Amino acid sequence: MQLEQIDRLIKDEYAFFLQERKGWSLTVGPQDLELVAHALRVLLHARTTPDFLADYLALADCQGKDGGWSPFSADRESTVWVSAFCGLMLIRGHRLLHHERLAHSVRKAIDYFLDTQQQDGRWVDPRWADLDTTSHPVSFFNVVMALNEPHRRSAVLRAWERGVRFIIDHQSADGGWYDEDFHPSGVEITAHLIQDALVADLVIDNRVSGVRESCAKGAAKLYEWQAVDGSWDGENVDHTMDCTRSLMVVTCILGAGHREDVIGRALHWIIANKNAQGWGDFPGLETNLERTCDGLDTLLKYKAYRGSDPDDVIRLWGYIP
Amino acid sequence: MVSEHWIEVCRLEELPPSGRKLVKVNNIEVALFNLEGVIYAIKNRCPHRSGPLIRGFTDSAGGVKCPMHGWRFDLRDGSSERPARAAVYPVKVANGLLYLCL
Numbered sequence: 001m002q003l004e005q006i007d008r009l010i011k012d013e014y015a016f017f018l019q020e021r022k023g024w025s026l027t028v029g030p031q032d033l034e035l036v037a038h039a040l041r042v043l044l045h046a047r048t049t050p051d052f053l054a055d056y057l058a059l060a061d062c063q064g065k066d067g068g069w070s071p072f073s074a075d076r077e078s079t080v081w082v083s084a085f086c087g088l089m090l091i092r093g094h095r096l097l098h099h100e101r102l103a104h105s106v107r108k109a110i111d112y113f114l115d116t117q118q119q120d121g122r123w124v125d126p127r128w129a130d131l132d133t134t135s136h137p138v139s140f141f142n143v144v145m146a147l148n149e150p151h152r153r154s155a156v157l158r159a160w161e162r163g164v165r166f167i168i169d170h171q172s173a174d175g176g177w178y179d180e181d182f183h184p185s186g187v188e189i190t191a192h193l194i195q196d197a198l199v200a201d202l203v204i205d206n207r208v209s210g211v212r213e214s215c216a217k218g219a220a221k222l223y224e225w226q227a228v229d230g231s232w233d234g235e236n237v238d239h240t241m242d243c244t245r246s247l248m249v250v251t252c253i254l255g256a257g258h259r260e261d262v263i264g265r266a267l268h269w270i271i272a273n274k275n276a277q278g279w280g281d282f283p284g285l286e287t288n289l290e291r292t293c294d295g296l297d298t299l300l301k302y303k304a305y306r307g308s309d310p311d312d313v314i315r316l317w318g319y320i321p
Numbered sequence: 322m323v324s325e326h327w328i329e330v331c332r333l334e335e336l337p338p339s340g341r342k343l344v345k346v347n348n349i350e351v352a353l354f355n356l357e358g359v360i361y362a363i364k365n366r367c368p369h370r371s372g373p374l375i376r377g378f379t380d381s382a383g384g385v386k387c388p389m390h391g392w393r394f395d396l397r398d399g400s401s402e403r404p405a406r407a408a409v410y411p412v413k414v415a416n417g418l419l420y421l422c423l
Contacts, residue, residue, distance in 0.1 A: 236389070285373060
């Protein structure tokens with residue numbers, strides 16, 4: 001894959017993403033916050049966050065009193081999954097924007113996740129699988145720890161450790177993670193969990209034993225599950241992007257050598273199955289903004305993955321200051 | 322009194338047993354499934370994250386599971402164990418043609 005081609009695609013898709021701003025920007029009106037978080041991640045990885053302070057402040061403004069967020073910005077019932085995604089984008093945005101309202105919002109989000117963790121280490125959201133849900137606050141706490149955020153630090157460390165342990169303890173013997181209700185194929189959940197757990201291990205310095213071995217087994221399972229054409233999960237664009245991004249960061253951290261065959265094949269499939277502008281959920285389906293954000297994010301990460309500094313791709317997850 | 326308005330969407334032979342078909346009616350995507358000879362019609366977009374139910378996994382209990390994040394809906398009434406209900410539509414067959422009431 002030529003990097004010039006990737007650069008052209010990024011430029012073109014980013015222009016489309018901006019053109020669709022009224023569909024994702026909280027400065028325009030109430031929005032679906034998962035989509036907003038996807039969009040803010042694009043801004044972070046395109047390194048344009050400083051131009052969008054108002055969007056980050058608007059996200060802080062729709063935070064609930066309990067420190068969480070609702071799936072839709074105008075609603076008030078906080079749920080874990082979207083709260084973690086929003087909190088993660090806010091703390092990463094704050095690192096670049098240095099705004100007191102964002103700092104306050106991050107502290108409230110920390111309180112929310114400390115308050116909502118279950119006894120066995122999991123977090124629960126009825127809209128998502130428990131394992132997948134748990135990986136999100138773990139991700140958020142990864143960044144909290146990596147950035148040395150001092151708010152309730154010892155409690156965060158304990159909660160983070162219990163969350164990672166919950167994830168590792170629920171891996172299947174074959175290396176995958178499964179949820180009979182939400183993710184029977186195991187593909188998407190395994191992709192999420194190996195990247196979040198492995199980055200956690202990197203940040204918190206091997207505090208939970210067996211994470212690297214566990215994630216290496218999970219990565220091997222993803223290699224095995226990839227279709228010959230490069231896709232995963234029955235040509236599922238979302239899950240193929242998840243696997244591709246996860247494997248890029250995981251192979252960089254494990255130092256097991258780049259898997260150009262797997263990642264290159266995946267990226268080729270992703271590009272071959274994009275629409276004139278953006279991506280749909282499956283080949284041939286109409287473009288939607290969330291998948292387009294994922295596609296753009298995948299291209300931005302691939303560019304970092306192909307760069308000369310192996311830490312670049314890890315930085316793009318925001319874990320290395 | 323509400324008048325029923327049935328809309329012809331396809332021929333029955335286009336939806337054989339175990340078959341599925343996506344149709345668009347009044348700008349709404351509807352996923353049609355033929356499960357053991359019974360035809361079901363459900364709004365194609367999952368109320369969770371808009372996943373395409375036409376690509377979902379059906380089961381013998383008359384359900385379809387979204388391919389994106391696994392939310393399952395009963396094709397008879399759209400009910401789900403998740404915090405949402407999918408829209409389902411009445412179906413009738415007449416003279417080899419399939420009709421929906423939206």
